[in-house]
Each structure stands twice: as C-alpha cells, then as structure tokens.
Amino acid sequence: MFKSSGCQRILVAESQKSVSREVRDVLSQMGHQVVVASSLDQLMTHLSADCYDLLLLSDHLLEDEAAILLQKLNDEFPSVSVVLISSTPQLKSILSALRHRVVDYLVRPFHLNDLKSAVTRGLGQAEPLPTDQACCGGRQSGRTVDKTAVKPPAI
C-alpha cells in the first residue's frame, strides 16, 4: 500500500460523470495522472489502495458528512492535499474546510483557470520525492505548467 507523498497524482471525487470527465480531461492535458471516484466508497478504496497528492472533492458526494470525512482524511491521509468543490457555498462549510486544512475551495460554476490555480496550490503543498523514489509508475515531470491556451468555460 502506498501512502507517501510526491506522486503527483490527482483523485477526482465527483458523482456527476459529465463534470468528472471534463475535469479529468483538463487535468490530463496538463500532464497529471488522474483517477476518478464517483462515490465515497470508491474514494476511500482508491485512497487506501494507491497514493495521491491531491484530492478534488465535490460536495455532491458529501451531504452532511463533510466534517467527518475531512477529519478522516486528515487522520488517515495527511499527505493528500484536498480541494473542495461546492455548488452551495456556506460560511459554515468553508470554515470547516479551513480548519481541516483544505487548500482551496472552488465554487461552481468555476473557470478552468480557477481549477488550474487550485491544482497548482494543492500540488505546491505536496512534497515531491526524488524521481528514483517516485512511488507511482509513470510519474509526470510537468506539474502544472500549461502552455496551451485554454478558453475558460465555466464548469
């Protein structure tokens, strides 16, 4: 089981397939390895089975369990940076996220540039391993450098 940081992999936890597909495509184009989880069970299975640097977590999956899940992530996967994506931003949930060290909080609809900034912020907090110690095969060297001009449609 891999749980160390530095693998430059992103787990997208989103129940809406059209959204997760679009996010995955954008992040893949940026050179990241992206895995999608469409349920909380899948999310925990992926986190337990493999290593990730960043989790993009949609509040569609959370319902009323956000604080519990964030605490669990802090306790069991402290090296994974978390970005929350919300359709219904509320002060209470943002403060809960802040207190659980969430690195960014995106409000739908957001632009691709917002997503890229959040990913940059999240991966900036992950401690990279030397390339010969990368724990996930095929590690991408390019972190978030995006040289392609992408129009910023809202997601």
Added chain:
Amino acid sequence: MNTQPSILVVDDELLIRDLLYDFFTGQGWSIAVAGNGTKAMQIMQEKNIDLVLSDIRMPEMDGMELTAQIQRDHPEVPVVLMTGYPSVDSAIAALRSKVADYITKPFNINELLKSLEAHLQERSKGQGA
C-alpha cells in the same frame, strides 16, 4: 515558545483591544496590541510573537494584507483572523491564505481561547520537532 504565550492583538476598535487585552492578560499571557496592520508589523519586528489575532477590516493595512506580510516575514507565526462582517468570499480568501482560524464576531471568548491554545500548542510542537 515561552511558557507564557506572547500574542499580538490587532483591531482598530479600542473596545475589542481592551477586552482581549484584559482577558488574555488574565490568562497569564503576554499581550501586545495594535490598531492597524502597519503598527502590527512594527511590533512584529520588535518582539517575539507566538501568534497574531487580527481583525480583517482595518484602516491603512487590513487583516488580509497583514496576514500576507506576516507569512512572508514571519512564516512560523500562525495568524487567526476575526471579523464582524463574515462572508463566503472573505472566508475563502482566508482559507487560501492558510490562516490558522477565522473567527466571526461576536465570538464566545472561551471558544476563541480554545482555538488560540490549540494553535499555540501546534506551533510549540512544530518548533520542538
């Protein structure tokens, strides 16, 4: 960190500064106060501060700008922001600034104390590591 925590309270409201000064002094803490961010940065240069508790809306330099300067010049010092005008936007900005906490006014003084104690303890552990 010393056994007696050293806290810098930054608020343009004299009443709040006095209230917090009296309360934390009563806890045995060493308290410095400033009415704006500019004065706060001067105090940061002069004293060993363990934690900054700052209002967001202030003249001259607001709490967000103060946070950025503290994180640049004193990255080891946690910042707790407080505001009487909480909003989704300012809370997200605070989250992105990696502040230790975001407290809404009016606050429960004992809950504020608990939050500060937790962050002081965390800082102390970090320094011991």
